[in-house]
Amino acid sequence: MENENKKRLAVLVGCNYPNTRNELHGCINDVAAMRGTLVNRFGFDPGNIQLLTDAAAAGSSSSVMPTGANIKKALGAMVDQAKPGDVLYFHYSGHGTRIPSLKPGNPFRQDEAIVPCDFNLITDVDFRQLVNRLPKGASFTILSDSCHSGGLIDKEKEQIGPSHVTEISNTSPSVSSKPKGIPFESILHHLASLTGINTSDIATHLLELFAADASLKFRLPPFELLNMFESLNPDEGILLSGCQANETSADMTNPVMTRGKACGAFSNAVQMVLKEHEADLSNRQVVMLARQVLREQGFEQHPCLYCNDENADATFLCESHISSSL
Incomplete structure (x- = not known):
């Protein structure tokens, strides 16, 4: 068959930050549920799915902690082994944050990042660099269930977002929920407590603590960051974010909707959409239907x-291709 040799690879990261002031409860459940969905619906080989969590999930375990270095190592290895036609998937459930832009000419702009368990931030620049390393013909879908996750791939084209769709909720959630975000000031305070350095420059703290494992955003000179991705052709990066860049995503528990099980509101909405629609869904449909659920x-x-225009209407995780090869 045409697709027999094409691989489907995944890295799933759930950070609950147990026994800390930032503790969440549903993130590991999110990636455990998605692992089952990837295998049962989308034809992923369990051996091609790497799970990184900061605690044991029900029915599974993880020996690799989701530190910044470990997450980037797993993602880099996945991208490096990809061949044309392969389908790559990264699901992140955990805290996100926004940091002041380090790019010249953007003093008031904020950039997006995810917060691994060791606070070694992975930024929009790191995800852009991963997407740029993809071989032609491979796709890389990122689903980030975290606060401020809109725009998490630097310079990726907005298809559904604040510029294209505006919706206002008229009700309040009847659930127990907590935002999946840590304010920049709190991250800075935590890092400063570890380094003992009296500065508000987050790059100084991250480089002191993590050196070469810190984000490219903090290791490259500003002029290199500015010129790094200036002329981009349409690429194969696809980002489904849990919220807009200026919004928070919820970690929730509800006796009825989730049977008392903690989960991310966006991850749960995607699971509901996939269960309710057996037919192929496009990336655009998954996001719009998830918006409706939320x-x-x-x-x-x-x-x-x-994502680019073509991928907006391509099937989520290339499901139609899978069905013809299984």
Whole structure:
């Protein structure tokens, strides 16, 4: 068959930050559920799915902690082994944050990052660099269930987001929920407590603590960051974000909707959409239907889609290709 030799690879990261002031409860459940969905619906080989969590999930375990270095190592290895036609998937459930832009001419702009368990931030520049390393013909889908996740692939084209869709929720969620974000000031304070350095420059702290494992955003000179991705052709990066860049995503528990099991509101919405629609869904449809679920549940977070025009209407995780090769 045409697709027999094409691989489907995944890295799934769930950070609950146990026994800390930033503790969440549903993130590991999110990636455990998605692992089952990848295997049972999308034809992923369990051996091609790497799971990184900061605690044991029900029915599974992880020996690799989701530190910044470990997450980037797993993603880099996945991208490096990809061949044309392969389908790559990264699901992140955990805290996100926004940091002041280090790019010249953008003093008031904020950039997006995810917060691994060791606070070694992975930024929009790191995800852009990973996408740029993809071989032609491979696709890389990122689903980030975290606060401020809109725009997490630097310079990716917005398809669904604040510029294209505006929706207001008229209800309040009847669930127990917590935002999946850590303010920049809190991250800075935590890092400063570890380095003992009296500065508000986050790059100084991250480089002191993590050196070559810190984000490219903090290791490259500003002029290199500015010129790094200036002329980009349409690429194969696809971002489904749990919310807009200026919004928070919820970690929730509800006796009815989730049977008392903690989960990320966006991850749960995607699971509901996939269960309710057996037919192939496009990336655009998954995001719009997830928006509808969250609106009906009373959440004021708006999932977004960032990718090229063709991938906006391509099937989520290339499902139609899978069905013809299984």
